[in-house]
Amino acid sequence: MSTLTxxxxxxxxxxxxxxxxxxLLPSLAVLLVITLVPALALLVASFTPLSLTDAAATFHFxxxxxxxxxxxxxxxxxxxxxxxxxxxxxxxxxxxxxxLGLALLLNGRSxxxxxxxxxxxxPMVLPPIVVALIWKxxxxxxxxxxxxxxxxxxxxxxxxxxxxxxxxxxxxxxxxWQWFPFTMLMVLATLxxxxxxxxxxxxLDGANRWQLFRYIVFPYIRPVLVVCGLFxxxxxxKAFPLIYVLTDGGPGTVTEVTNYYGFIQAFNFSYWxxxxxxxxxxxxxVFMLSWLVGRLGWNDHDKR
Amino acid sequence: MTSADATLTLPASLTxxxxxxxxxxxxxWLRRQARGLVAIALLLVVMFPxxxxxxxxxxxxxxxxxxxxxxxxxxxxxxSLLQGNFLKSFWNSLAVSTLSxxxxxxxxxxxxxxxxxxxxxxxxxxxxxxxxxxxAPPIAFTIPFFLAYRWLxxxxxxxxxxxxYLTFNLAIVIWLMQTFFEAVPTALEEAAYIDGCVVWxxxxxxxxxxxxxxxxxxxxxxxxxxxxxxxYALILTRTNAITAPVAIVNFxxxxxxxxxxxxxxxxxxxxxxxIFTVLVRTYLVRGLTxxxxxx
Amino acid sequence: MAALSLHQIVKHxxxxxxxxxxxxxxxxxxxxxxVGPSGCGKSTLLRAIAGLEAISSGEIRLGGRLINDVAPKxxxxxxxxxxxxxxxxxxxxxxxxxxxxxxxxxxxxxxxRVDEVAAILGLEKLLDRTPRQLSGGQRQRxxxxxxxxRQPDAFLFDEPLSNLDAKxxxxxxxxxxxxxxxxxxxxxxxxxxxxxxxxxxxxxxxLKDGVVEQVGAPLELYDRPANAFVAxxxxxxxxxxxxxxxxxxxxxxxxxxxxxxxxxxxxPQGRHGDSVLYGARPEHFALEASGDGLAAQVRAVxxxxxxxxxxxxxxxxxxxxxxxxDRIDVRPGDALWLRPVAAxxxxxxATSGARLN
Numbered sequence: 001m002s003t004l005t006x007x008x009x010x011x012x013x014x015x016x017x018x019x020x021x022x023x024l025l026p027s028l029a030v031l032l033v034i035t036l037v038p039a040l041a042l043l044v045a046s047f048t049p050l051s052l053t054d055a056a057a058t059f060h061f062x063x064x065x066x067x068x069x070x071x072x073x074x075x076x077x078x079x080x081x082x083x084x085x086x087x088x089x090x091x092x093x094x095x096x097x098x099x100l101g102l103a104l105l106l107n108g109r110s111x112x113x114x115x116x117x118x119x120x121x122x123p124m125v126l127p128p129i130v131v132a133l134i135w136k137x138x139x140x141x142x143x144x145x146x147x148x149x150x151x152x153x154x155x156x157x158x159x160x161x162x163x164x165x166x167x168x169x170x171x172x173x174x175x176x177w178q179w180f181p182f183t184m185l186m187v188l189a190t191l192x193x194x195x196x197x198x199x200x201x202x203x204l205d206g207a208n209r210w211q212l213f214r215y216i217v218f219p220y221i222r223p224v225l226v227v228c229g230l231f232x233x234x235x236x237x238k239a240f241p242l243i244y245v246l247t248d249g250g251p252g253t254v255t256e257v258t259n260y261y262g263f264i265q266a267f268n269f270s271y272w273x274x275x276x277x278x279x280x281x282x283x284x285x286v287f288m289l290s291w292l293v294g295r296l297g298w299n300d301h302d303k304r
Numbered sequence: 305m306t307s308a309d310a311t312l313t314l315p316a317s318l319t320x321x322x323x324x325x326x327x328x329x330x331x332x333w334l335r336r337q338a339r340g341l342v343a344i345a346l347l348l349v350v351m352f353p354x355x356x357x358x359x360x361x362x363x364x365x366x367x368x369x370x371x372x373x374x375x376x377x378x379x380x381x382x383x384s385l386l387q388g389n390f391l392k393s394f395w396n397s398l399a400v401s402t403l404s405x406x407x408x409x410x411x412x413x414x415x416x417x418x419x420x421x422x423x424x425x426x427x428x429x430x431x432x433x434x435x436x437x438x439x440a441p442p443i444a445f446t447i448p449f450f451l452a453y454r455w456l457x458x459x460x461x462x463x464x465x466x467x468x469y470l471t472f473n474l475a476i477v478i479w480l481m482q483t484f485f486e487a488v489p490t491a492l493e494e495a496a497y498i499d500g501c502v503v504w505x506x507x508x509x510x511x512x513x514x515x516x517x518x519x520x521x522x523x524x525x526x527x528x529x530x531x532x533x534x535x536y537a538l539i540l541t542r543t544n545a546i547t548a549p550v551a552i553v554n555f556x557x558x559x560x561x562x563x564x565x566x567x568x569x570x571x572x573x574x575x576x577x578x579i580f581t582v583l584v585r586t587y588l589v590r591g592l593t594x595x596x597x598x599x
Numbered sequence: 600m601a602a603l604s605l606h607q608i609v610k611h612x613x614x615x616x617x618x619x620x621x622x623x624x625x626x627x628x629x630x631x632x633x634v635g636p637s638g639c640g641k642s643t644l645l646r647a648i649a650g651l652e653a654i655s656s657g658e659i660r661l662g663g664r665l666i667n668d669v670a671p672k673x674x675x676x677x678x679x680x681x682x683x684x685x686x687x688x689x690x691x692x693x694x695x696x697x698x699x700x701x702x703x704x705x706x707x708x709x710x711x712r713v714d715e716v717a718a719i720l721g722l723e724k725l726l727d728r729t730p731r732q733l734s735g736g737q738r739q740r741x742x743x744x745x746x747x748x749r750q751p752d753a754f755l756f757d758e759p760l761s762n763l764d765a766k767x768x769x770x771x772x773x774x775x776x777x778x779x780x781x782x783x784x785x786x787x788x789x790x791x792x793x794x795x796x797x798x799x800x801x802x803x804x805x806l807k808d809g810v811v812e813q814v815g816a817p818l819e820l821y822d823r824p825a826n827a828f829v830a831x832x833x834x835x836x837x838x839x840x841x842x843x844x845x846x847x848x849x850x851x852x853x854x855x856x857x858x859x860x861x862x863x864x865x866x867p868q869g870r871h872g873d874s875v876l877y878g879a880r881p882e883h884f885a886l887e888a889s890g891d892g893l894a895a896q897v898r899a900v901x902x903x904x905x906x907x908x909x910x911x912x913x914x915x916x917x918x919x920x921x922x923x924x925d926r927i928d929v930r931p932g933d934a935l936w937l938r939p940v941a942a943x944x945x946x947x948x949a950t951s952g953a954r955l956n
Contacts, residue, residue: 011653011667011668011669012650012653012668012669012670012671013653015502015503015670016422016503017422019502019503019504020417020418020421020422020503021418022414023414023415023417023418023504024414024415024418024419024422026411026414026415027411027412027414027415027474027478028415028430030411030470030474031433031434031437031474034445034467034468034470034471035433035437035440035445035471037448038444038445038448038449038452039444039448041448041451041452042444042445042447042448045447045448045451102346105339105342105343105346106343108339110340112340112343112344113339113340113343116343116344116347118582118585119347119351120347120350120351121581121585122351122354122578122581123350123354125528125532125577125578125581126354126532126574126577126578127531127532127534127549127573127574127577128532128534128549129532129534129549129550129552129553129570129573130357130549130552130570130573130574133357133552133566133567133570134353134354134356134357134570135353136556137353137356137357137360137563137566137567138353138356143360143563145356177350177353234439235439237441238441238442238535240442240534240535241534241535241549244534244538244553245553245556259441259443262443263443266443266446266447266450267450267539272447272451275443275447276447278443279441279443279444279447280444282441282443282444283440283441283444286436286439286440286441287436289439290432290435290436290439291432293435293439294431294432294435489682489684491680491682491684492684492686492687494649494651494671494678494680494684495678495680495684495685495686495745496686496697497650497651497670497671497672498649498650498651498671498672498676498677498678499672499697499698499701499745499749500672500697500698500701500702501672501701502670502672505701510686513688514687514688
């Protein structure tokens, strides 16, 4: 394929270039309008104390950094970041572990294993609201089979989501249940690409299964695990339905993550300016992590 | 084939069926089956919460607080959904998802093709942009969209929601279709150019038909992502364009804790998605990692 | 049908020049082969003629009309690709009729034309099959059919036989030649196989590194190659080259550093003592009686049936391949005496490779 070194604006090459431009333009225009423009609007709003109570009057730039200063002092906000980190890290770690374990277990060619792999996908593709409902049922003692089973065995447990000490863990478990298939799929796909030769050679040399895993298989899948982890980390910032349905941020603000705090500020209190500032902070974090993901696991499109 | 190629055939007395399995081979068989058995056991354990929801949907209301798994299944829960807003929300979900998928494909497919065949500087930047739109927390977009829609009158409309969904669906389409278009050899398009096609004719008659399985899978993924959305729908709809996931939550808040209704509506809402997933499971990995991972 | 002319074609990829001012004039109805090693630019030139690649400067004219900026579809040329490039989702009939359909012809006339072409190529029974259901040779014929259907001014072939096995290759080659004799369309044929070029072409263009090394009829290139590269490229098995110095004192001859005397028929260009390459084709060696000519030791004997190829080593370590029509009874290790036929010897400058005789 020739590159774009052809000279004139006439000719086939130029016509082709124009055709491609026309194909690309609608998408660029739409993306511009629905992503860059809102992002800019968000940035602008974050510099104002905009709120519902008096939208016109509060839309001014007298003190652009007021929201950001407030963020630094806002204990609830800072706590939400801690909560977010706790939730994200615990959930992602569990997802990686469970996903990896299941991938290793199900890495085989039988039809049975193939079918189980498909069924294990379900938690990930369910509408998140349904996942939230499922776990709402699991965590409500009156209707939960788990609670009733424990009671029957003589170990009655109080509602996990009503208890400040366990609420976050309860959400973490539900989140892990929802997203472990992601890691499982990715690791499975990579496991299929591990070449047989080193495995056979090492096996003949006397390596046992653990050694095979640690020295041959694991180095192969470590990059995937890293990318998976980062990906899930970024996605975990979006966690909403689980918290909304299970705990509503509570008890108190124990399960209030940053995303949720922003939601409350924007749509409960209608402090749009302040909420915009919160959203900007999140956006910055996501941008940096995305850039990292892009660097690490870049798709080879532009290298071809 | 000559007789030299025929495999050696052992006399019947020496075949495996006739001999008893030596001890090591017996243990090996068990180990091999063990994997499958453990897999099924884990499957039941892990999928238990999901199965519990589904069976709850068919339980008669009176027996919810009972433990027994033996009950006469009833469609009472589903029938009760017919009254009220739920059916409408189901239609809304369908409308929004279809509209969003259609728009995303219409705008995104030509862009994906252009990006595949046109090498230009700045491709990387476009790629990063697309990745970020996919990754950004919805809250970052909902606030501006919420304020804009109030002003534009797109609040609580199906079109408004479909437009917002473009923020993630367009990225998915562009990313996925690129890989499918790359799989079509350029020689075919060149032959078409010589046969008499201009660029987009060759695309329409040659490239797109050959990429149609990928197109179908992408459409399904877009549909699933649109269908599953909760946050945007919660904020940007009220009563007119309310979608199914949001409608369910209403059962929780306003109509009390009617567990069968909740279970039934949950089962209905997840049903299309699960079916579609089974159909496109091979493309699921690509769709979910769009932009971030080496294919 | 039309004459094709390439005038001072230059092409750059980025800042790297790949074609350095190529001039080729092809007459109406002529079959011209572009040959050369990989990377010589032959495919690039072909694609430039087709309009699939742009050129940096120069003129391409078809039938006198300047087609530099004309879209491929408007150039009235047809191309046969190396990998056939048949449309997988269409039947053979649809593949053949595609270009006519794009031109807006009605179904009846498309069908008529497709049937005509199918008859020429023996594809009548395959019209409803898809490419996947065809063998390599059949696919190649459909690719040719697709080109014929358009009745273009010129055919372009891009290494069409390289994906076929040896026997099929010979068969399709003959079909291509028969087709050209029947239709008489101007044809440009790119290949790296000089045997194909020799058997098919009216004239051959030898390319190396984006430069035309020689243009001429096959036998012209064979008998009088313009430089060492062409001499070594054309002809199989390849010409033998022995380096030495030109001696003009007495009978013109080349003397190697080891003292071998290689005869020349007449005095060539050059001065006494010039560094030269002596070229002799395998079939231009005569067996001498013991003691005359060059002493050689047989290293391998390869009888091909029609001739016997003998790899020998001359004194001084020069490895030569000689080919004899008669059957000779020799074995590895035997001693032979050879004399290169002076009238058929070629002489090239050792540095520039240019022909000296």
